[in-house]
Amino acid sequence: MKELSIQASNHLYKVHIGSGLRHSIGSLIKGSYPQILIITDSEVAPLYLEDVKQSFSEGRVDTAVIPAGEQSKCMHQYEQLLTACIENGLDRNSLVVALGGGVVGDLAGFVAATYMRGIDYIQVPTTILAHDSSVGGKVAINHEQGKNMIGCFYSPTQVLYDIETLRTLPFYEIRSGYAEIVKHGCLDNPGLFKDVISRKLTSDIQEEVLIDHLLQGIAIKSAIVEQDEKEKGVRKYLNLGHTLGHAIESEAGYGRLTHGEAVAIGLLFAMYVSREKLGADMPITELYDWLEQHGYPLDALKSLNSSHLIARMKKDKKSSAGIVNMVLLQKLGEPTMMEFQDQELNDLLNHFQEEVMS
Numbered sequence: 001m002k003e004l005s006i007q008a009s010n011h012l013y014k015v016h017i018g019s020g021l022r023h024s025i026g027s028l029i030k031g032s033y034p035q036i037l038i039i040t041d042s043e044v045a046p047l048y049l050e051d052v053k054q055s056f057s058e059g060r061v062d063t064a065v066i067p068a069g070e071q072s073k074c075m076h077q078y079e080q081l082l083t084a085c086i087e088n089g090l091d092r093n094s095l096v097v098a099l100g101g102g103v104v105g106d107l108a109g110f111v112a113a114t115y116m117r118g119i120d121y122i123q124v125p126t127t128i129l130a131h132d133s134s135v136g137g138k139v140a141i142n143h144e145q146g147k148n149m150i151g152c153f154y155s156p157t158q159v160l161y162d163i164e165t166l167r168t169l170p171f172y173e174i175r176s177g178y179a180e181i182v183k184h185g186c187l188d189n190p191g192l193f194k195d196v197i198s199r200k201l202t203s204d205i206q207e208e209v210l211i212d213h214l215l216q217g218i219a220i221k222s223a224i225v226e227q228d229e230k231e232k233g234v235r236k237y238l239n240l241g242h243t244l245g246h247a248i249e250s251e252a253g254y255g256r257l258t259h260g261e262a263v264a265i266g267l268l269f270a271m272y273v274s275r276e277k278l279g280a281d282m283p284i285t286e287l288y289d290w291l292e293q294h295g296y297p298l299d300a301l302k303s304l305n306s307s308h309l310i311a312r313m314k315k316d317k318k319s320s321a322g323i324v325n326m327v328l329l330q331k332l333g334e335p336t337m338m339e340f341q342d343q344e345l346n347d348l349l350n351h352f353q354e355e356v357m358s
């Protein structure tokens with residue numbers, strides 16, 4: 001089992017990565033909780049809920065299952081889960097277990113953050129993408145007008161990552177998760193970026209390779225989060241590819257593209273803008289070819305209206321007074337921020353479509 005520690009503002013928590021951990025969640029948890037609510041989704045439940053439930057030998061364990069998919073990161077599911085907390089009699093000594101991908105993690109984390117003004121929760125990630133979402137403490141639900149608009153910073157007390165669960169992911173969820181690994185490489189480890197895009201992803205990636213990529217991604221993320229938990233400065237860099245990515249997700253309709261697919265298009269755009277505005281030498285063609293080879297839906301942008309996308313980018317959390325603030329790269333491994341007015345962004349988006357995406 002591999003282990004990493006992350007220093008949050010008010011506690012230190014560990015990330016454990018290993019094979020088959022789901023069978024030992026109950027015994028790996030630090031502290032004792034008389035009452036536990038496991039929150040998961042309708043696709044993960046038949047696969048892993050019983051294993052996790054059985055791992056608890058003491059305490060009352062209740063479960064709540066939300067419909068799988070991005071649309072569940074919403075006010076309705078949030079309210080239903082709070083009702084489940086109340087009806088199951090959870091109190092301030094109870095624990096929420098978020099068993100699933102980023103949707104369950106963000107939603108269950110937000111429930112834990114707000115129920116009785118905050119109770120403990122642990123993340124039990126089951127997707128590759130959740131190497132990113134399970135650490136750092138950003139928890140949220142979406143609003144029709146924008147991703148993660150309602151949320152807070154609230155770190156888990158532990159992250160228990162059972163690598164064996166990743167074996168049941170469909171291929172498009174593997175590539176979705178890899179978009180955030182590519183992002184982490186672009187931000188702080190050009191070697192990781194180059195390693196990933198030199199590979200052909202398959203459904204049976206070697207376990208050692210996968211663990212190595214996940215650990216490198218988590219290490220990059222946690223180093224940034226430890227410096228700036230509440231995103232006053234350098235944490236904004238973790239949003240590379242998300243200014244356009246989030247606009248695509250909400251404009252297309254939540255769940256039409258996966259988060260990673262939208263971020264992948266956003267990464268290409270960030271590289272394109274970095275080249276145009278900073279003269280940066282960017283591996284745009286290499287990344288494009290790798291994404292295309294793996295079937296990322298690169299033509300999704302064509303069907304979306306540019307001015308609608310810009311309006312959505314202006315509502316991004318990094319924007320201020322309607323001025324869009326994008327993460328760019330001076331070179332691989334050297335992120336920076338730049339502000340954009342609508343017209344310039346509109347021109348860049350149109351040229352990007354013509355020069356890179358067509």
Ligand SMILES: NC(=O)c1ccc[n+]([C@@H]2O[C@H](COP(=O)([O-])OP(=O)(O)OC[C@H]3O[C@@H](n4cnc5c(N)ncnc54)[C@H](O)[C@@H]3O)[C@@H](O)[C@H]2O)c1
Binds near residue numbers: 126134165170176180
């Ligand atoms: N909080 C953060 O820092 C952060 C970081 C990155 C992304 N996110 C959020 O994470 C979400 C995306 O997360 P995701 O990609 O994990 O999506 P997800 O949670 O929707 O999971 C993807 C799909 O895979 C299924 N699934 C999950 N685990 C499985 C398994 N082991 N085997 C088979 N199927 C499985 C799910 O049921 C779902 O249908 C987005 O809402 C995004 O905004 C948050």
Ligand SMILES: O=C(O)C(=O)C[C@@H](O)[C@H](O)[C@H](O)COP(=O)(O)O
Binds near residue numbers: 180
């Ligand atoms: O942890 C962060 O900080 C990130 O930006 C990681 C992103 O991958 C993630 O998608 C995050 O939820 C985006 O946050 P948001 O504040 O832009 O909604």
Ligand SMILES: [Zn+2]
Binds near residue numbers: 132180242259
């Ligand atoms: Zn993301």
